Amino acid sequence: MRLTATDSAILLNALSAADDGQQKALLQMTTGKRVNVASDDPAAAAVQVATASRLSNCDQFLRSISSVSGELQTADAALNSCVTALQRAISLGVQGANGTLSQQDRQALASEVKEISDQVLGIANQSYNGHFLFAGTADSQQPYVADPNAPGGIAYRGNDLTNEIQVEDGHFVAMNVPGSKLFSAPGANVFQALSDLSSALQTGNGIDTATESVRAAYDQLTTARVSYGSTVSQLESDQAFIQSEKLQLQQTANDNVGVDMNVAATNLVNAENARNSAIAAAARTSDLSLLDYLSNR
Secondary structure, three states: OOOOHHHHHHHHHHHHHHHHHHHHHHHHHHHOEOOOOHHHOHHHHHHHHHHHHHHHHHHHHHHHHHHHHHHHHHHHHHHHHHHHHHHHHHHHHHHHOOOOOOHHHHHHHHHHHHHHHHHHHHHHOOEEOOEEOOOOOOOOOOOEEEOOOOHHHEEEOOOOOOOEEEEEOOEEEEOOOOHHHOOEEOOEEHHHHHHHHHHHHHHOOOHHHHHHHHHHHHHHHHHHHHHHHHHHHHHHHHHHHHHHHHHHHHHHHHHHHEOOHHHHHHHHHHHHHHHHHHHHHHHOOOOOOHHHHHHOO
8 A cells, every 4th residue: 555645744743743742751750740841831831930939049048047047046145155244243243342351352353353354355256157246247357356545445346237138038137236236335335344343343442333334234235135036036937937938839839840640651651552553554554664764763
């Protein structure tokens, strides 16, 4: 039997379509997706691109939250140590105001206050991942340095600004509180207060007043520190929200392009059957054999 050119073309097209269907079904079963190239479903592919972009943003926000949370927790722990140290200084001031203490006893208390001041200086200069926590945005240089002309003999070299990081679309959080609002706030300078207390204990004069100055610095530090705890709590809430959104987006992506394995398996069987039928039909003709088909692939 001789087939016309049109009939031959139809058989070749049938074989090609069967092959394409078989390959597509195999790819779907391998990837678990019914849309592997945009031409499979242009509308679904467009939705997938938008979903993938949003998922990428979620991952970036989660990384940012993880990074800033570690920094905030480190800073808060440092400030907690400072608060404990100032509580001890206040206690020493109260002890020193006791009129029964000897000069030697007060000198010992003064020495301990000086040690506390050194401890606070170390805390104020604490760094995290290569930058200083309490320097404002000038966090590449040590914020507090010895300076005999500065209050308490310690000068602040940072600035009054805060670093911010984006943790959601349009939502930024402050990563730090500058040292000028923590350790050297006007009227509540920790270093000045500790220096005054140490001097008062040495001389035995003005101890109560100096102790109250330390208490004022303590109150200022405690109030400013609250922002760290509040920010950490907010970040935990943001993190939970973004993780929930990510799960929803992943489900949307799966619903949009995910393949039903049973359907894919059925399509594969149908494509194989169609291919076999086309090959059998081609083999029965005198002018179109399987070899002819293969030579045209």
